[in-house]
Amino acid sequence: MPSPTEQTDEEILKLIRSAQHDGEKATLMVLYQINRNLIQNTEMTTEALAKIRSAEKEFASHREDFDKHVQDETALFNKGIGAWKTLSIVSAVVASVGVYILSGHLGDLKTVMAANASQDVEMKRLDSTVRVLEAVVDRNSRIIMERLLPNSYRGGDPMERKNQGSDK
Secondary structure (H helix, E strand, C coil), X not given: CCXXXXXXXXXXXXXHHHCXXXXXXXXXXXXXHHHHHHHHHHHHHHHHHXXXXXXXXXXXXXXXXXXXXXXXHHHHHHHHHHHHHHHXXXXXXXXHHHHHHHXXXXXXXXXXXXXXXXXXXXXXXXXXXXXXXXXXXXXXXXXXXXXXXXXXXXXXXXXXHHHHHHHC
16 A cells, blocks of 8 residues: 555646646646655655654764763772872871881980090090009009119119129
8 A cells, every 4th residue: 555645746736737727837846846755855854853863862872971980980080099199198197107207216326425525535634544553553563662672773684783783
């Protein structure tokens, strides 16, 4: 069974063939051409609508993919920001602890250096005291030796002195 547009097309062609006057024929021919153009326009509009609907579905699919991509990127970006904040906080804490420990060690180091300096002074004082004492002991030893020992026994080899004393 022919479609309504084909039936209309056939009816107009029958009317053109049966027309008696040229003016009537010309009007029917124009009407036939308008009908053909309307049919083509309807077909093109139907095709365009199908393509638009297909593009609309494709666009919706792309939009969903894009939205998912944006969500993934946003989540990744937020993780990066969180990691950066965590890294910053950890770095600040480590630096603070390091400065605290270092300042404590610097205080201890200053104390140790001051103690070393005072010990150096004390060592120098003790060294000079020991030298003085050694000098006093040496001098006193000589004095004691001179008092305890006879004059002939001072200095040199005692055997030599004995021999020298017997020659006289």
